[in-house]
Amino acid sequence: MTTSSTRQQVLVLYLSDSALDSHVVGWSRYDGTGRTSPTTGDSxxxxxxxxxxxxxDGWRLFQAAQLIPPYPGHEYDVSFLKHEFFFERIVT
Structure with a gap:
């Protein structure tokens, strides 16, 4: 008897602003299927x-970063990429 199991793939996209239709400026992929190394996306x-x-393309959004205004006087500080969106895809 053959059983199929499902595994999760995670895609993290960092966008140029808080809108989902803004451009991707950074990304990470994590593949729980075992078909590739745990992190992929060396392109x-x-x-x-x-x-x-x-x-x-079938990815499901499951988390978006909170929109937190900068502390007064720190509007132009360089820090982490704050417009982070997590997507998942379940594959067999």
């Missing part, structure tokens, strides 16, 4: 141009 090109493009 210089993002896997999608926007978050909406990932949705159209």
């Amino acid at each position: 210089d090109e993002p896997p999608y141009e926007t978050g909406v493009a990932a949705l159209r």
